[in-house]
Amino acid sequence: MNVPPLSCSHRFTITAALATVIYLAGCSADEKPEQVHSPQTGEAAASIQLSPHLPLEITVTKTPPTLESLQHDFDVFSWQSFIALNWPAKPDGSPDTDRTIGDGKGGPVVWQQWKESRDLFLPDGRKPPDWNQPNQLPDVCRHLEPSSAPANRMELTQVGKTPNLLDESEEPFQTGPLIDQNGQYTRYAILTNETMFNYVLDNELYSKKGQKAFDQDADFPSSNPKENKTGSIMLKAAWIKMGGQYDPDDFHTREALVYNNPDEQPGVEPACSLEQVGLVGFHIAHKTEDEPQWVWSTFEHVANAPTKDRDRKREAYNFFDPDCKDCDINEPPARPWNPGTPHSQPTQVERVTPITREAQALNKRFHAALEAAAPGSVWTNYELVSTQWPTDADSKTDPTGAPAPSFLANTTLETYIQGHTPQGSSNCMGCHGNAADTNGRASDFTYLLQRAR
């Protein structure tokens, strides 16, 4: 992000015009970038070109920028990223440029070829297989006839945001699993792109031993638009099992090995099953050159939960039962927590912070573009909640860079810590700024490194 010099504390390095050029450089010749309009200039009429190319920096649309105009620019960056990541993938994981996002249901998308955290941090700290090599399955999953599973199946190993002791899905506190309307546990996966994966691999940060030898603060590569280099990106996805209350036509789905991981909580028995799961929540964290605190985008399925104190827009929600009058709101289930439990009381979820009108307007525009590109596109069922970005990335006194908005939560990933309380409520950069490796060294806004054995 490039902020003009409104005050002496803000550094301005690249002009808005230059940023646009960089964006162009990221597009293939026959594609035109989206004509980004500032919120003040006839937004509704703007057309959006969908692109399989990940944006590497924010395109600043207003000079001088304001808090609102920059929020818009970051939100556009988030949508562009979401579209590029969910582009249909070729078998090698690259975007299939012969297709467009949402054309025909199912099939792997780009990010689903990325490495999961369990592929990076092996139980005995040994070196993980290279980016293109297959990973080992947990024993209990091996009995499943491989041919019965479609290619590129993924494992969803993390139940609840927080249960695994060495798990980035842990919120500041063990906040609890999220139970869907079928009484099933929501499943999570954390993934890294190749740049991030290779940084861990090359520096041997996949083991405690390697981290000890490294003995410095981690500094993951950031995206570099000048050299057209993609920096470090990590993702967190939340999935629910299809069937029952959930119609697979409404979700981006795929087949997955759903694994109950005994390391998560005492009392969990290892079990594995092949399931069709649907995407309900999606975080993107992208380290860019001007945002060393990373850019934090979060998306949700549109039917996840109603907003507190607002009229409900739907008859049914993924995580809210309108008929339940005395359900506690945003209250985690009672322990013991165990994903093997055949049925648990569903969690009654509400969104605490409304999605802003500006973000809703942007969602509408992108939904229209998605619908135009592929009528009936399942991706119109996903919406941007917001993007958190540093307003003062170089601040000497605030290493979190004075984030905007101050708080940001996804109802499926930070269900129980939504709110507006400093330190207590979900704040991507505030929390991740404390992340450390197993030696206590700063791990550059990722909790992944503490998982090393």
Place this chain on the structure above:
Amino acid sequence: MSNEMSEEMKRFIGLSAVLTGFSKSILAPGIDPVDIKSDYLPFFRKKLAEEFKDSDLFDTLLSTFSDLSAKGLTDTQIGQQLLNNDNGDFVTACRKLIFMWYSGAWPTIISARDGQPESTVSTLISAKSYTQGLVWQVMQSHPMGSSNYRYGYWAKVPPELSAYTGHDNQTQGAKQ
């Protein structure tokens, strides 16, 4: 919110900067996601009207400040002239403005009595104002209960004072 501040807000921030010794860029950053200034201005105006029974005092403060700053005086000269005002309420209002920015709370002076010296009690304006108190910045630290630093920072000397105040001419840790 937006970086286009109203004229009134600009003068309020200018006055506050002179009195607190913090730069305008710290009190009102160009991109200001926290925006405590927009809480303080109406609160301060309301408090002056209530406490001093003088609905014009707030405007008088701002216009006096504007007049002084138009004369091309230094911050110190402006501050001295403000605080030498003949109107006692005017001076007290300035001092309470300083206290509010530093503490996030509104002060009440308890006069000396029963052998107890004069003292101050205060009421916090909000949870946000507590965490935005300049007192934590002037000590080169963070609000107790809300730190954005990470493990072990306490074993190192903090960033220089000027990084917190936005002014370059501060003598950090000066013993006078």
Place this chain on the structure above:
Amino acid sequence: MSENTHYDVVIVGSGIAGAIVAYQLGKEGKKVLILEAGQKVPANRNHYLDTFFKANAKTPESPYPPTTQNPDASTSDNPLGLPDPATENAPRYTVLQVQPWQNARQCYFEYTPNDRKLAPDSPEAKFAFASSYERIGGGTTWHWLGTSLRLFPQDFELKSRYGQGVDWPGGRDFYQDLVPYYEKATNEIGVAGDKASLDRLYKQFEVAPDGHYGAEYDYPMPGIEETLVDNEYVEPVSSLSVDGNPLYVTPTPQGRNSRPGERRQCAGNTNCIPICPIQAKYDATVTLARALQTGNVEIRYQHVVSNIRLDEETDEVIGLDYLRYEDDETKTRAPESGAVTAERYVLAAHAIETPKLLLMSNKNKKFPNGVANSSDQVGRNLMDHIMYLAWGLAKDPVYPYRGPLSTAGIESLRDGGFRKSRSAYRIEIGNEGWQWAADDPFTTLADFVFGQNNSQLNGDSVNEHGQPLRWDHSLPAGSALFGESLVNTLNGIYTRQLRLGYLIEQLPDPDNRVELSTTETDHLDLPRPKVTYRIREDYVRNAFVSAKQVSSKIFKAIGALEYTKAPPPPQFDTEASKQTPTTFQYQGQNFTFYGAGHIVGTYRMGDRKEDSVLNRRQQSWDHPNLYMVGSGVFPTVATGNPTLTIAALAFQAADNILEDFSTHPKR
């Protein structure tokens, strides 16, 4: 919902002691019920934190329910808006109640006033108890500091070695038996500690007779980084000695993460008390969650146990009666009463509410003075680490208000021959500037904004060594500053602030006690505690004199200017509401004492049924299926902060209870 009414074990209280016992028993397959008087553990910390941020007085209890202060209810005789404890279902004592200690509309404890004719230095002077506790899920560890020190063998033999107080049952043997449980406690809490530093201390005090200090223990995490404040003391104090002991700084073993784990790594929010915002600091909700995860432990909140029923023949406990209240905010609905039964019972309601429950249970024929009270010791021997505070300004900036509240201390004075004639103490090095000592940063701020002098920095104040205390001699007394000079003045002061705290070992005094009030009740109509508290012994008062001298010596050694302010003389010849709560006079000097939050001794263990409530197994002498845990079991307050010992004793009690089950599965 139908609820079970019979369990293997019922535990009263969900703090660290109750949670550990529940976890250990649940892990072994026992069906356990915890009855917690307070509100449930919340889904997140937002509400507690919000309450804390907004609180005008940020006392240890300020984040927690029921609310400690309400500015909207402020009146001239109740400026902070303290709630009336008679309207609360689960009230507790808070440090804001110390000042209005004689006013039962604001203070949960009932105190009786002093005789107006008392001399200012009379040992018979009664004071307000200076420490507080919580009644919520997870208990008082919500606001503990995290200090995780072991006691020393000598602490268990105060009587036989030094002729003071009492021994713990079995003396040094008791300590030896406790060692493996200290290990378990250290692991459960996840203590960060530096073994080499502790070894030095253990050598000095000959903790292991064979000199092997390392084989038995280590810490699950490396020690927490020390602060710049700590470093200021390290070199200079090492040339000092006190009463024959060397002085040196020891990094404190602490229950907070120095490495990321199940919880976040400590980020130095400098707020361990009242609340760690990110739960880097251990609290008992961690163990409580582990207990509930076993699937064998159930907890019911807002259940206040009101009576213990006994079998008239066997004297065994046969049931607990409780009152369940609906919601603390709507105080209208009548509480619901109920009862539960179990094979065995554990009281873990801390050292005020546990004796109160025992004393309230006075309807059993053979125990008209209360359950477990044939010795008449229930509620007696109330103790605390009473604290002396000293503060000053370092010669150069040391940048306090950063890091955990305390990361190091001087432990080398915790035992020695002097223990025959005065209490021992440890010295805690504070990282919070003058926050505790002088309510800074706000006192100094007000002084230089409004021209006041409550910090002694802006007037003609002189310390007890005759040194002038004005910060800037080029400015007149009572300066009111602005702009750059305000910035530089405040920065110069705050960055130099130092504070030392002495945790002085109070002796057991049977007249320091918790009784039942005959006039005051809470909203459930249960009697409130009536507390009598004195500092009678010269032995204890001598330690204040020593602490004062040692502080001056230390400040001199580090080149600091001392600002410790002696209070005015205690006032007894006045109406009750004006009687001094926490100031005593001794040898012509006036001392304010502070609470360490270490409430100890009110249902103590002992070797003899006649003068103790529990045997060394923490089992009631009177009722073999009744156990009690927590610091109330301590025969003496000893020289270390109590939580690690509370935790170790809880592990030991759990083993004792399991042993009983294996010998007598059913009672």
